[in-house]
Amino acid sequence: MKPSHRFWIRLGVGIALLTLILRRLDWSALSRIEPERLAFGIVAGASLLLAGQTVAALRWKVLLGPGSPPWSYLARLYVIGGFFSLFLPTVVGGDAVRAVAAAQHSDRPGGSVASVLLDRLFGVTAMLLYALLGALIAPEMTRAMLGQTAWHLPGGLPVLAAAGLAVLGLGLLILRRSRRVQSLLREGLEAVREVASSPTRALRALALGFVVQGLYISIWVVLAQAMRFQLPLATFLVAVPLVTLGTMLPISLAGLGLREGAWLLLLRDAGIPDASIVAYSLLFFAANLLLGAGGGLLFVSRGTGYSATS
Numbered sequence: 001m002k003p004s005h006r007f008w009i010r011l012g013v014g015i016a017l018l019t020l021i022l023r024r025l026d027w028s029a030l031s032r033i034e035p036e037r038l039a040f041g042i043v044a045g046a047s048l049l050l051a052g053q054t055v056a057a058l059r060w061k062v063l064l065g066p067g068s069p070p071w072s073y074l075a076r077l078y079v080i081g082g083f084f085s086l087f088l089p090t091v092v093g094g095d096a097v098r099a100v101a102a103a104q105h106s107d108r109p110g111g112s113v114a115s116v117l118l119d120r121l122f123g124v125t126a127m128l129l130y131a132l133l134g135a136l137i138a139p140e141m142t143r144a145m146l147g148q149t150a151w152h153l154p155g156g157l158p159v160l161a162a163a164g165l166a167v168l169g170l171g172l173l174i175l176r177r178s179r180r181v182q183s184l185l186r187e188g189l190e191a192v193r194e195v196a197s198s199p200t201r202a203l204r205a206l207a208l209g210f211v212v213q214g215l216y217i218s219i220w221v222v223l224a225q226a227m228r229f230q231l232p233l234a235t236f237l238v239a240v241p242l243v244t245l246g247t248m249l250p251i252s253l254a255g256l257g258l259r260e261g262a263w264l265l266l267l268r269d270a271g272i273p274d275a276s277i278v279a280y281s282l283l284f285f286a287a288n289l290l291l292g293a294g295g296g297l298l299f300v301s302r303g304t305g306y307s308a309t310s
Helices: 003-022 027-032 035-064 071-084 090-104 109-137 139-150 157-175 179-196 199-226 233-247 258-266 274-302
Strands: none
Touching: 035 071, 035 109, 035 199, 035 274, 071 090, 071 274, 090 109, 109 139, 109 179, 109 199, 109 233, 139 233, 179 199, 199 233, 199 274, 233 258, 258 274
């Protein structure tokens, strides 16, 4: 299937999901929300997202190790990757752009690609630890939220996961005949071993991951304030990782529709009108679009090239 076809399919799925949700909502509850608060929330959310990406670039630099490109260059790639994530398969698209750009300016391209995967792994680990912290703080609330989602999980998920692993394994078997691929894999494994052999380096990356995820959770807290939601902190610690994991699925464009559905499910018992929950989720999408537009302008003006002044 051509990439352009996949783009339009994901866009269609996202619009269909969002339309299905929007058609069932009563929007009268939003009449009491001041537009100024919403605008401030979007700008503040985009600013926190930029701060998160900047710190994430520092985490990436730690994982790349000595001789890595400047922090400013890696931060530029992160912001540009955020732009591409708007219309490529969620975070995977942005990660792919970062990996390709970094590999072009490295004497170990496989190590650069592996660093992007490790960077994502440390981010997900920190995110899950935040969820665990929320579960420890408010176990009853966590059980209630997870109970809301349990019956929505497809019974065939393990089968789909096994099929995905089988396809991945088959792809590796096919590609292993390529000397270029074998070289990249060796360099990638060497990069992983370097990080694993340095506990200090791994702990620094994990600590930076906590800062990044804390900033991302703060975005949702700020947007909740803009919507005048009264929610305990533990709600965000548990819900934000779950929502984020859901939007990582390459089903719709930038998680459109998936994110709104996840929040509706998780906040079902919070006493908040459905329309307000959907608007809350769309505020995050608007903040993401705002920063993504900046990433697009950065890509057009400076590209992904590297120089000593980057």
